[in-house]
Amino acid sequence: xxxxxxxxxxxxxxxxxxxxxxxxxxxxxxxxxxxxxxxxxxxxxxxxxxxxxxxxxxxxxxxxxxxx
Numbered sequence: 001x002x003x004x005x006x007x008x009x010x011x012x013x014x015x016x017x018x019x020x021x022x023x024x025x026x027x028x029x030x031x032x033x034x035x036x037x038x039x040x041x042x043x044x045x046x047x048x049x050x051x052x053x054x055x056x057x058x059x060x061x062x063x064x065x066x067x068x
Contacts (some may be wrong), residue, residue: 021038021048042067 001009025046030039044065051058 025065029065033067038067040067 029038029044033040038044044067045062046065047060047062049058050061
């Protein structure tokens with residue numbers, strides 16, 4: 001597999017992850033606001049773990065979502 005093919009394959013995976021993650025996060029944040037579990041001005045601590053056992057990949061990315 002050449003570099004362009006690797007880049008394209010990874011890009012397809014990331015597009016899927018981006019779409020799915022955004023949809024799910026928006027859904028649960030809206031529900032949390034509607035149910036009073038989350039208020040405007042709060043900050044959520046979030047993380048995503050990327051893992052692939054075959055290639056010894058295990059990375060967790062930590063960030064924050066500021067709810068306006």
